[in-house]
Amino acid sequence: MSHNHNHDHDHNHEHEHEHIHHHSHGHEVPWSDAVAQWFEPGWNDPQMRWVTHAAELAADDVVVDVDCGDGRWLGAAAAWVVRGQLIGVTPTIAASRAAVAGHPDVARLDLRFGSTSVLPVADGVATVAWSIGLSRWQDPAASVAELHRILRPGGRLMIAAEAEACGIAPSDPADPAPLKALLRAAGFRGVEVRRYRDGAQRYVMFVAGRSRV
Numbered sequence: 695m696s697h698n699h700n701h702d703h704d705h706n707h708e709h710e711h712e713h714i715h716h717h718s719h720g721h722e723v724p725w726s727d728a729v730a731q732w733f734e735p736g737w738n739d740p741q742m743r744w745v746t747h748a749a750e751l752a753a754d755d756v757v758v759d760v761d762c763g764d765g766r767w768l769g770a771a772a773a774w775v776v777r778g779q780l781i782g783v784t785p786t787i788a789a790s791r792a793a794v795a796g797h798p799d800v801a802r803l804d805l806r807f808g809s810t811s812v813l814p815v816a817d818g819v820a821t822v823a824w825s826i827g828l829s830r831w832q833d834p835a836a837s838v839a840e841l842h843r844i845l846r847p848g849g850r851l852m853i854a855a856e857a858e859a860c861g862i863a864p865s866d867p868a869d870p871a872p873l874k875a876l877l878r879a880a881g882f883r884g885v886e887v888r889r890y891r892d893g894a895q896r897y898v899m900f901v902a903g904r905s906r907v
Contacts, residue, residue: 745854755775783806885900
């Protein structure tokens, strides 16, 4: 899949997206029983659908899943990223490794111990990075700086959270504006705030990129 992203300017508008039930969302997934075993349960998570859609994953991408939890999202990404690299950063390394032990591509799931503010990933490695939820972001400025550091020029970033917890200001956890401003200040370009609904639940996704220069 080709990437024609241009993140050299910021978008001040916000998008409202209606939830639509679908499975392939334009991506060609090499389906098999083994892939479906890991992909389909995660597909019930609307944030996973929207983030993987926005990521436009390609076979040779290098994906970093920040605070990857049980590895479900990284395991689903393996269906597309068949030649690249899949890196999950987690503070619960033993539990995360146990959770993905049965994955058919477990050898390609590189789980590393770390926090959002100190990512054990070299500079400019990732073509795609995402973080789902902000509950472990104890130092948002450090976390955003780390995400910018690990992305290579032209790399894509997605941060998803429930609408009521999409902010970094303790006084207003539902306000996305402070995180949007922080992303811009850190050097991200093309910063967007996308709003989604899944039934009664509302979500927010920040989409940004690292400049190509």
